[in-house]
Structure formats: C-alpha cells, structure tokens
Amino acid sequence: MGQSTPESVAHPHFEWKHVDWVPFTAIAILHAACLLAPFFFTWGALAVGVTLWWLAGGIGICLCYHRLLTHRSFKTPKWFEYFLTAMGCLNLQGGPIKWVGTHRIHHKESDTDLDPHSPKHGFDWAHMLWCVINDPQGRNLRDYAPDLQRDPVMVWLDKYFWVPQVALGFALYAMGGWPWVIWGVAVRTVFTYHATWFVNSASHTWGYRNFDTRELSRNLWWVSVLAFGEGWHNNHHAYPRSAAHGLRRLEIDPTYMTIKLLSWVGLARDIHVPEEARKQARAA
Ligand SMILES: [Zn+2]
Numbered sequence: 510m511g512q513s514t515p516e517s518v519a520h521p522h523f524e525w526k527h528v529d530w531v532p533f534t535a536i537a538i539l540h541a542a543c544l545l546a547p548f549f550f551t552w553g554a555l556a557v558g559v560t561l562w563w564l565a566g567g568i569g570i571c572l573c574y575h576r577l578l579t580h581r582s583f584k585t586p587k588w589f590e591y592f593l594t595a596m597g598c599l600n601l602q603g604g605p606i607k608w609v610g611t612h613r614i615h616h617k618e619s620d621t622d623l624d625p626h627s628p629k630h631g632f633d634w635a636h637m638l639w640c641v642i643n644d645p646q647g648r649n650l651r652d653y654a655p656d657l658q659r660d661p662v663m664v665w666l667d668k669y670f671w672v673p674q675v676a677l678g679f680a681l682y683a684m685g686g687w688p689w690v691i692w693g694v695a696v697r698t699v700f701t702y703h704a705t706w707f708v709n710s711a712s713h714t715w716g717y718r719n720f721d722t723r724e725l726s727r728n729l730w731w732v733s734v735l736a737f738g739e740g741w742h743n744n745h746h747a748y749p750r751s752a753a754h755g756l757r758r759l760e761i762d763p764t765y766m767t768i769k770l771l772s773w774v775g776l777a778r779d780i781h782v783p784e785e786a787r788k789q790a791r792a793a
C-alpha cells in the first residue's frame with residue numbers, strides 16, 4: 510500500500526479541526542431530541558421505537574450491512590438485498606459503501622493505529638469520537654468496498670442514505686404525530702448508535718475469548734442483547750465470514766436465527782457457517 514503521511518502514523522485521536530460537521534451535527538441533534546422523549550411518551554410510541562430498533566438496527570445493520578454486505582456470509586435475491594440496505598440506511602450510520610469499507614478496514618487492521626476505531630486509542634474514541642472525525646489516515650473509506658461501488662443502486666443508496674430516514678419521519682408524523690417521531694426516529698436511532706458503537710468499544714474491552722485471535726476482540730453477552738448477537742465479537746473476528754456469531758449453546762444470536770428464518774421462506778441461501786468454528790468454540 511501507499512506510504513503513510515507523517516500525521517497518519519500518529520495515534521488516532523479527536524481534534525476539533527478534524528471534525529466532520531455533518532455527522533457531528535446530526536448525532537448532536539438526535540441526542541438533544543432524546544431529552545424531549547419523556548414529554549412525548551406514549552406506549553404506542555415506545556412500541557414503534559422497539560419495532561424499528563429491530564427492523565432498522567437488527568435487520569438493517571447487523572443482518573444486512575454487516576453479515577450480508579461486508580462479509581457475504583449468505584446470499585439473498587438482489588431486490589431483497591436492496592430492500593434490506595434501505596432499512597440499514599434508516600440508522601443514519603452512513604451509506605452502505607462507507608459503512609462496509611470502514612468495517613473491512615477494522616478487520617484488516619484490528620487494534621493497530623490503522624484501525625478506524627480501536628479502544629487502544631481510548632474507549633471514547635472507539636465508541637463514538639472516531640465517527641465524527643475525518644479519517645485520521647486520510648483514506649477514502651469507500652475504496653475498501655469496490656464490489657459495492659460497481660452497483661449503481663448501492664452507489665445511489667450510499668449518496669442518499671438519509672432519504673429513507675426523512676421519509677420515515679414524515680410517515681411517522683402523519684400516523685402518530687410528534688411522539689412517534691421522537692421515539693421512532695430520535696430515541697430509536699440514538700439507541701441503535703450506542704448498541705452498534707458498543708460492539709467497537711465494549712466488545713474489544715470486556716468479556717471472554719474463545720479464540721486466541723491477534724486483536725483484542727471479546728465475547729460480551731450484554732452487547733449481544735443490545736445488538737442482536739453481534740456481541741459474540743471474538744468468535745466473529747476468528748471466523749469473519751461465518752453467518753453465525755454465537756457458536757456455543759448459550760451464545761444466543763438473534764441475527765443468525767433471522768437468517769435461518771429467511772432461508773425457510775427462500776430469501777437466504779448458501780449460509781456460510783464453518784464446521785470447525787463451532788467445534789473449536791465448544792472445545793475452548
Ligand atoms: Zn472488532
């Protein structure tokens with residue numbers, strides 16, 4: 510690869526002059542809007558928020574952005590892949606190409622200075638500061654997802670990733686007024702942010718290891734609860750292409766269960782789960 514600039518060798522860290530103001534402002538406004546949540550609480554609004562946490566976060570991010578688009582751990586019809594990707598866009602975690610590129614670098618450079626989000630550079634950095642900063646190494650993160658760049662639908666979704674969320678906001682307002690918007694967009698999106706970010710921060714800090722991998726990844730049950738099985742992160746680093754992240758009996762993995770469910774109705778096939786992954790995890 511190309512030579513690093515002197516700055517790129519430095520320890521990645523937060524600096525105001527490197528802030529990317531679009532995500533910074535969006536994330537700040539969404540957090541501020543959560544302060545209004547108690548005043549707009551209704552049971553219906555809570556139900557909308559929880560349902561969307563599962564559909565947009567669980568299926569859009571964990572199942573689609575991560576296990577399908579980044580790691581290709583199973584196959585699905587193209588039209589359904591686009592539909593799932595649009596659900597991933599509902600989390601304002603950036604478009605699919607940037608997200609996938611970032612995550613592939615994380616696997617390639619885990620817990621080195623080139624990792625976009627390692628807790629070695631601070632828990633707060635790994636949790637959320639990294640994503641409001643322009644890449645400290647000056648990389649174009651999309652370069653790491655050339656397969657998606659060749660797909661014009663993915664390119665459109667990557668550019669206009671905020672459109673599904675805005676459309677959802679208007680739809681929720683029409684159906685349930687401000688309580689549905691506050692809980693279905695602000696609270697739900699912020700909750701999903703932190704659930705996703707805990708995979709990067711907490712699951713590289715606390716928990717147990719089934720595999721002696723070269724990075725700091727760990728298996729952490731409460732992150733799996735928040736992120737639909739993504740907390741079995743040491744298993745995932747050991748076998749990145751495995752559609753199943755939970756490999757032992759008590760490592761419950763709702764995202765893998767959903768993939769199995771999709772296969773029963775013909776929407777998922779060629780599900781990749783290496784035989785030796787489960788065997789080795791159980792022997793660990
Ligand atoms: Zn990781």
Ligand SMILES: [Zn+2]
Nearest residue numbers: 579612745749
């Ligand atoms: Zn991964």
